[in-house]
Amino acid sequence: DAGVTQSPTHLIKTRGQQVTLRCSPKSGHDTVSWYQQALGQGPQFIFQYYEEEERQRGNFPDRFSGHQFPNYSSELNVNALLLGDSALYLCASSEGLTGELFFGEGSRLTVL
Amino acid sequence: AQKITQTQPGMFVQEKEAVTLDCTYDTSDPSYGLFWYKQPSSGEMIFLIYQGSYDQQNATEGRYSLNFQKARKSANLVISASQLGDSAMYFCAMREAMMDSSYKLIFGSGTRLLVRP
Numbered sequence: 001d002a003g004v005t006q007s008p009t010h011l012i013k014t015r016g017q018q019v020t021l022r023c024s025p026k027s028g029h030d031t032v033s034w035y036q037q038a039l040g041q042g043p044q045f046i047f048q049y050y051e052e053e054e055r056q057r058g059n060f061p062d063r064f065s066g067h068q069f070p071n072y073s074s075e076l077n078v079n080a081l082l083l084g085d086s087a088l089y090l091c092a093s094s095e096g097l098t099g100e101l102f103f104g105e106g107s108r109l110t111v112l
Numbered sequence: 113a114q115k116i117t118q119t120q121p122g123m124f125v126q127e128k129e130a131v132t133l134d135c136t137y138d139t140s141d142p143s144y145g146l147f148w149y150k151q152p153s154s155g156e157m158i159f160l161i162y163q164g165s166y167d168q169q170n171a172t173e174g175r176y177s178l179n180f181q182k183a184r185k186s187a188n189l190v191i192s193a194s195q196l197g198d199s200a201m202y203f204c205a206m207r208e209a210m211m212d213s214s215y216k217l218i219f220g221s222g223t224r225l226l227v228r229p
Contacts, residue, residue, distance in 0.1 A: 031214075035217075040221070040222075041221055041222075042116075042205070042219030042220050042221050042222055043157070043203075043217070043219050044219070045216040045217065045218075048214060048216070050212075050214070055211075055214060056210045056211065056214055056216065090155070090157065092157075097215075098214065098215065100159070101159075101217065102159075103149075103156055103157035103158075104156065105154050105155045105156040106156070108155070
């Protein structure tokens with residue numbers, strides 16, 4: 001039983017570029033949440049997807065957007081990258097909106 | 113707003129000894145949940161233990177136990193018989209309810225634990 005898988009694991013971008021991160025939820029899970037973890041800090045909630053809609057959003061600018069597909073997988077897109085976007089991006093899935101969160105290993109983004 | 117505070121950036125412990133990682137929280141919600149996660153260098157957040165605000169007893173999971181002191185708003189993690197594999201970052205988190213009955217996790221800044229052989 002595969003857990004939460006994320007791709008790519010590492011990537012390097014330059015300021016102003018755009019990036020897409022991908023997440024496949026744990027089998028049987030239909031809800032995906034994204035968190036940003038800057039170096040030396042705890043993760044911060046970006047947004048949550050359920051039934052292919054963004055349900056909840058944290059305090060992140062509109063440059064951060066996402067999508068959920070019919071197979072429950074999800075993408076996180078960040079436009080006009082800033083140096084401060086360098087972080088580990090964690091995807092977490094759950095069964096329904098109230099289920100236990102299971103995290104992937106993250107995508108480590110470096111913006112130069 | 114809910115807040116989690118972890119005041120120990122780093123901790124050392126000798127192998128086979130016990131260690132306590134501190135966590136204090138702030139919330140006005142009478143119903144809440146507290147979590148501890150382990151994050152090894154791979155990046156994955158691994159769930160360790162959960163304590164609900166109305167749970168009568170402190171939570172335990174194998175070598176992990178939670179010292180829950182509600183009046184002091186603290187939820188310290190105790191790891192007994194430390195192992196070299198316990199070296200990692202440890203995060204305390206609180207469940208914050210959102211609309212639609214969903215929730216998000218509010219994390220502290222973490223404690224890096226290093227187990228010495």
